[in-house]
Amino acid sequence: MSQLPALQEGTPDFLATLVLKYPKLLLMTDYDGTLVPIRERPEFALPSRGLLKALRRLVRNPKVKLAVLSGRDTDDLKKLIPVDGVYLAGCHGAEIVSTGGDILKIFEEKEIAPVLETIAGLALSCVADQDGFLVEKKRTAVALHYRLANLATALQVIGNYITAVWPLTVKNDLEFLAGKKVIEVRPRTVNKGKAVEYLMNLNPEFYPVYIGDDTTDEDAFRAVREKGLGVLVSASKKTTAASYQFRDSRDVLRFLQIIASR
Known part of the structure; x- marks a missing residue:
């Protein structure tokens, strides 16, 4: 296995100057922890006025294509990013809304809807009356958030949850994915890397840039690595693609504002 090159810290001004050397840009970014800070609960992570202003300026530029990829459902993303002309990829890329509002199903959720209902029920049973947990049922995934939970309690609940759900993941080609204070169950065939590949193929003349902060973004970093640029959002150094x-x-x-001003 080849060793990844060392991660380089880049200022917004430096990276903006770097990518602006290319005539056309495909800017792809995660939402939580990237466009907005991580919050205690998902519904508290709202975009700032400055962010929405920058996004609106970017989509008016014919030399820029903008995409937001997230583990959230696309319906949620539409409310959070009320900006016409943005690609929205929800549920880690299972569903993509085009810049014109058309919906492309990368994965048909009805195939796994019954098993996800079962998994969500098992998650609720494992949590029981413990404080600090949130079970989020999405179209193509189930997320168990434990950001507000006691650590010892969280470890016990997660252990019980994995034990209970493991047979269903094996039988239905699902996988566990650990993020920032969340563990998610999703189809193995769905990830942000495939969504990034789709967007790059759709816009072959545009230089691709992907920005993300979590383990769920590593597939996207790998997908963009050979043709473009991946940027990890993190206060500390990490092993990353x-x-x-x-x-x-x-x-x-700051990076988006600089691009939008050119």
């Missing part, structure tokens, strides 16, 4: 690093969502906003 990204080439550069921003410290936080403020760096991301």
Whole structure:
């Protein structure tokens, strides 16, 4: 297995100058932890006025294509990003809404709807009356959030949950995916990397840039690596397929604002 090149910290100004050398840009970004800071509950992670202003300026530029990829459902993303002309990829790329509003189903959720209902029920049973947990049933995934839970309790609940759900994941070609204070069950065939590949194929003349902060973004970093640029959002160094690093969502906003101003 080849060793990944060292991660380089890049300022928003430096990376903006770097990518603006290309005549056309495909800017792809995660939402939570990237465009906005991670919040205690998903519904608290709202975009700032400055962010929405930058996004609206970007989509008016014919030399820029903009995409937001997230583990959230596309219906949720539409409410959070009320900006026409943005690609929205929900449920880690299982569903993509085009810039014109057309919906492309990468994965048909009705195939796994019954088993996801069962898994969500098992998650609720494992949580029982414990505080600090949130079970989120999505179209093509189930997420168990434990950001507000006691650590010892969280470890016990997660252990019980994995034990209970494991046979269903094996039988239905699902997988566990650990993120920031969340563990998710999703189809093995769905990931952000495939959504990134689809968007790159759709826009072959545009230089691709992907920005993300979590383990769920590593597939996207790998997909973009040979043709473009991956940027990890993290306050600390990590092993990643990204080439550069921003410290936080403020760096991301600054980067987008610079691109939007050109």
